[in-house]
Amino acid sequence: MSNPAISLYELNNLIKNVLDDSLPEMFWIRAETSDVRVNQNGHCYLEFIEKDINGRNLLAKARGMIWANTFFMLKAYFENATKQPFTSGIKVLVQVSVQFHELYGFSLTIHDIDPSYTLGDQALNRAAILKQLEEEGVLNLNKELELPVPTNRIAIISSPTAAGYEDFLDQLAGNVYGFIFYTKLFAAVMQGDRSEDSIISALERIYEYQDCFDAVVIIRGGGATSDLSSFDSYLLAASCAQFPLPIITGIGHERDDTVLDIVAHTRAKTPTAVAEFLIGNMAETALELDEIAQNIVMLTTQRLQDEAVQLSVFETKNSFVLKAWYKEQVATLSSTKDFLSRSLQRVKKEKQNRLTVYEDALIKKSQQSVKENLSKFELIESTLKRVTQQQFKDKNIQLNTYEKHLELASPENILKKGYTLTMQNGKVIKQSSSVNRGDEITTVFSDGRVDSVVK
Structure with a gap:
């Protein structure tokens, strides 16, 4: 069948x-x-x-x-x-x-x-990657890094032929402040299936020379903005999140941020915007340094003024003390001189009284005795005169020394050393706050005076 x-x-x-x-x-x-x-x-x-x-x-x-x-x-x-x-x-x-x-x-x-389904799948994929990075504790690591001051040594990851790369360099070189940036390109494929491995490889090369750079810039300009799937990669995002240098992205797209943008230290829309961010950062640093320099100048000027006031007070005080001491020494010398004079007169008077007492006895003595006593008296008188003259000489030398010290400390001698004395209406000006714009002042030198107007 x-x-x-x-x-x-x-x-x-x-x-x-x-x-x-x-x-x-x-x-x-x-x-x-x-x-x-x-x-x-x-x-x-x-x-x-x-x-x-x-x-x-x-x-x-x-x-x-x-x-x-x-x-x-x-x-x-x-x-x-x-x-x-x-x-x-x-x-x-x-x-x-x-x-x-x-x-x-x-x-x-x-x-x-239905494109919304594909967009939803992409969003779920990005959300899953971000959740994994957060659970691993690395999501915000790169954002927590501080940009060095200044930030001008830049490692660049880009295609060497990309228009965005040239725009980035032109923007840095043409900045209006004249800031100098040192850049080094680490070439990579920025779109397509090979971009993920290529960018990670560039990061590994930069890591070997990390001490030479302040930040890493990942830019992608001039290519198709639709080919961005590699920037939603877990491996690339994890590598960037844990990189020891701040990473700045300028991938050149207007859609929602990629995972790479989210984990990076700073995200800009385009390579030119990245350059503007770096220039702005340098401008802020320059402004801070300028303010610090101005504060240093202000504090230094104030310190010098304070020291000048203290020096003036010290000089005035010392001059007053020196004059008082000089007067005291003169008074002491004068008193000593009077005392010596009175002592000499008293001694002379005593001697004269003794001579009167001994006169009768001496007359009675022989001529030889009279001569001997007379010789002794003359010897005593000569010795007394010599001692008295020596004391006067020593005191005069001491007085001359005091006078020379006083002369050295006198205002006239200080002016001869290059110092000046500023006066207004016959009064000495001790502080700059005592004069105003337009005031007439007189500056006294050792050899004359100069009149001037405060500007």
Whole structure:
């Protein structure tokens, strides 16, 4: 007995009819794109895949296609909404119809796409990365670093041919303050699948010379702003968050911040904005240094003025003390002189009295005795005169010494040494606050006077 059989075409046609009769006309499905390619006619061919929860094993796969006229509109709509290209490896929510052809088999034709699903998936991915970084305690590490003062030694991670890199250098070089910046480029691929590994490699090279730099700038200008998936990478974000130097980003996009922007020390929109931030930081530092310098000058000037006042007081006090001492010494010398004079007169008077007493006795003595006593008297008188003259001489020498000291401390002698005396209306000016703009003052030198007006 022979088994009934049908042809392969008949089987496929049967399957096609069953699918057409039993399935709805349209489905919304969630899937990941793979092997996306566009032919010369503008038709897009791709595969839809679904992986397990770990993202390792395929659970399902189906061929898909978008006709050229539909693909033209959907691609523009999707990329304008998500700011990223319609390419492989993204999760999408698409409206499809099921097709089964006797020759080409099962496929899905795409009619519509919902960009909000893809944006939601991206947001979930970024949120998951940020949560992981926070749980690891590294999310804000780079933000907690302090920018060195000044910040002018810059390591740059960028493509050497990027227009944004040239704009960044031109902005730094042309700053209106004339600040000098020292820059070193560490070239990297800034878009595409290789950008993540390339930027991390550049960071590793900078790490070897970290003492030579104040900060790291990651800039990306002149490229497609939609190709930013590598900046939402966990590995890149973790590397930047834990980097020992402050990282400043200028990736050049207006959409929500990437994970790299969030973990970086400072985020600017464009490379030019990064340059403006660095110039502004240097300007603030210069202003602070200028204020410090002014304070130093002010404090130094005040200290000099205080010291000058104290010196003037000291000189005045010493001059007063010296004059008083001089007067005291003169008075002492005068008193001594009077005392000596009175003592001499008293001695003379005593001698005269004694001579009177002895006169009668001496007359009675022999001539020789008279001569001997007379000689003794003359010797005594000569000795007394010599002693008295020596005392007068010593006192005069001491008095002359005092006079010379007083002369050295006199105002006239001080003026001869280069000092001046400033007077107003015949009175000595001791403080600068005593005069005002327009006052007439007189400056006394050792050899004359100069009149001037305070400006």
